[in-house]
Amino acid sequence: MTELIRVSGLQVHFPIRSGLIDALARRPRGVIRAVDGVDLAIDEGQVLGLVGESGSGKTTIGRVIVKLTKQTAGRITFAGEDVSALWGPKQLRDYRRRVQLIFQDPYETLNPRQTIHDFVAEPLEVNGLAPRLADREAQVISALESAGLPADFAFRYPHELSGGQRQRVVIAGALVMGPQLVVADEPVSMLDVSIRTELLRLMLDLREERGLTYLFITHDLALAWVIADRIAVMYLGKIMEIGPAQTVISSPRNPYTQALVSVSPSPDPPDAGMRAKRTILKGETPDAAHIPTGCRFHPRCPVAFDRCQVEEPPLFDLGGGQSAACWLVEKDQLPVLDPAILPGLPAPSPGVTPEAAT
Numbered sequence: 001m002t003e004l005i006r007v008s009g010l011q012v013h014f015p016i017r018s019g020l021i022d023a024l025a026r027r028p029r030g031v032i033r034a035v036d037g038v039d040l041a042i043d044e045g046q047v048l049g050l051v052g053e054s055g056s057g058k059t060t061i062g063r064v065i066v067k068l069t070k071q072t073a074g075r076i077t078f079a080g081e082d083v084s085a086l087w088g089p090k091q092l093r094d095y096r097r098r099v100q101l102i103f104q105d106p107y108e109t110l111n112p113r114q115t116i117h118d119f120v121a122e123p124l125e126v127n128g129l130a131p132r133l134a135d136r137e138a139q140v141i142s143a144l145e146s147a148g149l150p151a152d153f154a155f156r157y158p159h160e161l162s163g164g165q166r167q168r169v170v171i172a173g174a175l176v177m178g179p180q181l182v183v184a185d186e187p188v189s190m191l192d193v194s195i196r197t198e199l200l201r202l203m204l205d206l207r208e209e210r211g212l213t214y215l216f217i218t219h220d221l222a223l224a225w226v227i228a229d230r231i232a233v234m235y236l237g238k239i240m241e242i243g244p245a246q247t248v249i250s251s252p253r254n255p256y257t258q259a260l261v262s263v264s265p266s267p268d269p270p271d272a273g274m275r276a277k278r279t280i281l282k283g284e285t286p287d288a289a290h291i292p293t294g295c296r297f298h299p300r301c302p303v304a305f306d307r308c309q310v311e312e313p314p315l316f317d318l319g320g321g322q323s324a325a326c327w328l329v330e331k332d333q334l335p336v337l338d339p340a341i342l343p344g345l346p347a348p349s350p351g352v353t354p355e356a357a358t
């Protein structure tokens with residue numbers, strides 16, 4: 001498999017400036033370590049699911065990859081080329097065509113006064129990709145059709161569309177540029193559950209038809225399992241575990257992943273005994289401005305010991321493409337998650353089954 005994108009040693013730190021005086025003095029009050037040393041790679045045609053609680057740094061990684069946020073440190077390689085230092089509209093023209101972002105909220109992305117045609121055609125126009133109107137129209141209609149919308153939607157306005165149709169318009173807006181990589185940030189979380197499956201299927205169909213590669217960002221581990229080939233689990237700016245989707249879900253080897261798996265929604269209400277076995281995370285909710293020493297998860301970890309408070313574990317290679325950051329993994333002493341508490345994750349719908357899960 002050919003690697004399409006790799007980020008190495010990625011750090012994104014935001015200064016905290018609280019008051020006017022701090023701002024004027026350009027004196028930061030501290031720093032938010034939103035992304036704190038992340039390495040990940042995605043092969044062509046693969047879907048990497050990036051999972052983690054709110055504030056773990058998922059969107060920040062997505063924004064760095066699409067070049068909306070500058071990294072503090074680290075390297076980004078795309079199709080074998082170092083793109084870390086590319087900035088400005090001219091330098092990024094080609095990159096912006098090849099790497100597209102789909103946001104969570106189609107209501108915010110679409111301008112209520114703009115027709116669907118004008119929204120989808122805008123990036124073509126801005127980038128001078130189809131100077132003739134007739135060419136632009138043809139490309140817009142082709143993108144709409146690829147996103148499963150009829151051509152006559154081109155002349156409608158956002159308010160005439162349902163939530164699912166609007167998200168298809170947003171997808172068409174990304175497709176019109178002919179991207180290789182799509183960063184999808186919670187693309188279905190605003191949609192009704194009934195429409196989610198359709199959109200996920202569309203995204204996977206597009207991967208087949210166009211050879212698309214996805215970074216799929218979600219806080220929902222079960223959703224990542226349905227759509228992704230590989231899953232990376234983030235906690236406070238770091239990857240705690242990464243591996244094939246099926247392996248990460250069925251034999252998680254980091255206590256944080258285990259906790260996430262154990263609280264993932266199950267279709268049937270668990271009985272009282274099972275509920276008791278679920279890992280309830282203790283401690284304060286994480287804060288990227290105050291990252292604990294040692295293993296950043298240790299204050300909430302049910303199996304932490306002395307070393308975890310002082311030394312940060314690296315990602316240990318477990319074979320089979322799985323790695324986990326935990327000192328107990330190194331010692332091979334991590335308690336295996338009791339299969340009885342594994343959630344009955346929803347069966348993937350036909351056509352939405354990732355290869356890794358079959």
Ligand SMILES: Nc1ncnc2c1ncn2[C@@H]1O[C@H](COP(=O)(O)OP(=O)(O)OP(=O)(O)O)[C@@H](O)[C@H]1O
Nearest residue numbers: 014032034053054055056057058059060061219288
């Ligand atoms: N521009 C910014 N300036 C300052 N802090 C920021 C900025 N963007 C993000 N952060 C902080 O960085 C951390 C990571 O934020 P990010 O949005 O990447 O998390 P996330 O995993 O996408 O969360 P969610 O699931 O809520 O979308 C948070 O603590 C957030 O408050």
Ligand SMILES: [Mg+2]
Nearest residue numbers: 058059060185
């Ligand atoms: Mg986010």
